Amino acid sequence: MSEHKPRKTSEPKPPRSTGWVAEFSNEHALLEAARKVRDSGYTKTDAFTPFPVHGIDEALGIKPTILPFIVLCAGTTGLLTALLMQWWMNGVDYKYIISGKPFGITPASIPVSFELTILFSAFTSVLGMLALNGLPRLSNPIFTNPRFDRATDDRFFLYVDAGDRYYNRESVKELLSSAHPESLDEVMEDPSPTTLPRPIWLGSLLLVLAGLIPAMIVLNMRAGFSDLPRWHVFFDMDFQPKKKPQQTTTIFADGRTMRPQVEGTIARGQLTEQDPFYLGWDPSKVTLAEVRNPILVSTQDPAAQDPAPAQDPAPAADSPKSEVVVETKPADAATEQKPADPVAVPPAQTAAAPAAGAVPNLPWIDRLPIAADEEHMKLGRTKYEIYCSTCHGYSGFGDGLVAQRAASLLQDTWTPPSSLHLDRVQKQPVGQIFHTISKGQGKMASYASSLTPKERWAIVLYVKALQRSRNATIEDVPVEDRSKLSEAK
Numbered sequence: 193m194s195e196h197k198p199r200k201t202s203e204p205k206p207p208r209s210t211g212w213v214a215e216f217s218n219e220h221a222l223l224e225a226a227r228k229v230r231d232s233g234y235t236k237t238d239a240f241t242p243f244p245v246h247g248i249d250e251a252l253g254i255k256p257t258i259l260p261f262i263v264l265c266a267g268t269t270g271l272l273t274a275l276l277m278q279w280w281m282n283g284v285d286y287k288y289i290i291s292g293k294p295f296g297i298t299p300a301s302i303p304v305s306f307e308l309t310i311l312f313s314a315f316t317s318v319l320g321m322l323a324l325n326g327l328p329r330l331s332n333p334i335f336t337n338p339r340f341d342r343a344t345d346d347r348f349f350l351y352v353d354a355g356d357r358y359y360n361r362e363s364v365k366e367l368l369s370s371a372h373p374e375s376l377d378e379v380m381e382d383p384s385p386t387t388l389p390r391p392i393w394l395g396s397l398l399l400v401l402a403g404l405i406p407a408m409i410v411l412n413m414r415a416g417f418s419d420l421p422r423w424h425v426f427f428d429m430d431f432q433p434k435k436k437p438q439q440t441t442t443i444f445a446d447g448r449t450m451r452p453q454v455e456g457t458i459a460r461g462q463l464t465e466q467d468p469f470y471l472g473w474d475p476s477k478v479t480l481a482e483v484r485n486p487i488l489v490s491t492q493d494p495a496a497q498d499p500a501p502a503q504d505p506a507p508a509a510d511s512p513k514s515e516v517v518v519e520t521k522p523a524d525a526a527t528e529q530k531p532a533d534p535v536a537v538p539p540a541q542t543a544a545a546p547a548a549g550a551v552p553n554l555p556w557i558d559r560l561p562i563a564a565d566e567e568h569m570k571l572g573r574t575k576y577e578i579y580c581s582t583c584h585g586y587s588g589f590g591d592g593l594v595a596q597r598a599a600s601l602l603q604d605t606w607t608p609p610s611s612l613h614l615d616r617v618q619k620q621p622v623g624q625i626f627h628t629i630s631k632g633q634g635k636m637a638s639y640a641s642s643l644t645p646k647e648r649w650a651i652v653l654y655v656k657a658l659q660r661s662r663n664a665t666i667e668d669v670p671v672e673d674r675s676k677l678s679e680a681k
């Protein structure tokens with residue numbers, strides 16, 4: 193290779209000596225020699241042995257490595273990075289309640305913190321070890337000594353480097369020979385060329401180019417567009433002779449694969465259709481016919497200033513039906529007209545789902561069936577913040593994160609969540625709000641599967657408290673505390 197570089201063609205330099213290496217037949221001789229060399233003040237030394245020799249680091253005067261300290265620093269950095277990251281993300285930048293957990297650093301932050309601590313430490317251990325040892329080192333001048341091959345077999349070598357502060361060629365030679373080595377050789381610089389042979393270069397280049405191919409394919413797929421079905425490398429169980437929800441079938445006359453429950457089916461322990469606690473309204477006050485075909489009442493209160501612009505006026509609003517409000521029957525009449533069928537089917541299953549903006553007019557109960565105490569208020573708040581605040585906002589103005597995001601997308605398919613402080617919603621009996629949570633209302637889904645009836649009532653209690661908090665009068669302040677209000681001004 194040297195002929196390509198004209199400067200090197202002149203006078204090949206005589207190989208330079210890099211130190212002395214002494215060969216010993218056992219570890220005791222090596223240890224003794226190493227101590228001698230150490231005591232004479234040499235520090236740039238090394239020993240090569242076929243197996244680990246106890247005490248060799250002490251005999252060579254090697255100081256303990258600072259790697260553990262570096263790893264400790266890296267681990268601490270990892271821990272702090274993880275804590276800072278999670279505190280910032282969850283406590284500052286994007287406050288979002290997940291499963292009712294508090295913001296910022298919580299016990300749930302432990303796994304990530306642990307992982308980052310380990311990650312930073314592990315990388316620092318490996319890279320730090322390589323760096324401190326000056327690795328990777330592809331060649332060492334000592335390899336030019338043919339005797340050195342036995343270092344992996346049955347011989348022990350002690351090396352003193354010419355770069356040592358006190359190095360003197362003659363005195364090192366004398367010192368090593370005084371330890372009676374098997375052999376003593378001067379280590380000469382490796383004269384072989386240091387540039388990589390051309391085939392290796394080409395081969396590596398080809399490998400790197402081949403390594404880019406998968407990345408190019410992925411890039412192409414991310415940027416491009418194709419209407420072909422995706423590649424099926426692994427079929428797994430993707431194609432099976434079975435029906436999935438929403439598919440059609442020829443087995444049943446109605447063509448649906450999803451079968452409705454046999455009418456009147458009741459799961460064990462779920463015979464609750466007669467209980468106002470599970471309904472929000474009193475079934476003893478209406479006839480079965482009224483339950484099955486409830487009269488829909490518009491929810492649009494003309495007096496209410498509904499700020500939601502996308503809320504279309506409900507079609508039911510101007511139909512004559514909506515103006516009819518079913519009067520709650522007197523109690524004596526109700527006893528005669530009580531549904532004969534003990535299993536009244538809940539309205540949502542029989543009646544067509546209420547049109548947007550219309551609710552069935554049912555004899556709502558207007559007293560909470562649970563105590564309005566602190567325990568239920570706390571429960572209601574927790575559940576409200578988990579299930580409702582995403583849309584209705586923490587204070588109930590309909591400005592939750594989901595609503596904000598949806599509004600920013602400017603898509604006209606979105607129905608904004610109602611403000612719970614609308615006059616219309618404020619006037620609703622507790623039973624109706626319970627019904628809204630249980631059965632859904634308009635575009636809002638049912639939460640009956642996620643919340644027990646007790647939790648739903650607790651949410652109703654909390655919603656009522658939220659409403660009250662926005663419309664408090666001086667009457668709501670205990671008499672003895674009223675003077676404090678004027679003081680605060």
Ligand code: HEC
Binds near residue numbers: 655
């Ligand atoms: C995914 C968003 C979303 C969530 C979560 C949500 N709602 Fe709603 N809510 C809506 C929308 C949208 C409406 C308006 C429905 C319509 O008119 O079509 C609404 C309407 C309401 C109304 C007014 C109903 C009426 O008579 O007009 C009440 C009360 C209500 N929600 C309570 C709750 C409660 C309590 C929760 C928690 C259990 C909750 N919502 C969770 C979106 C949501």
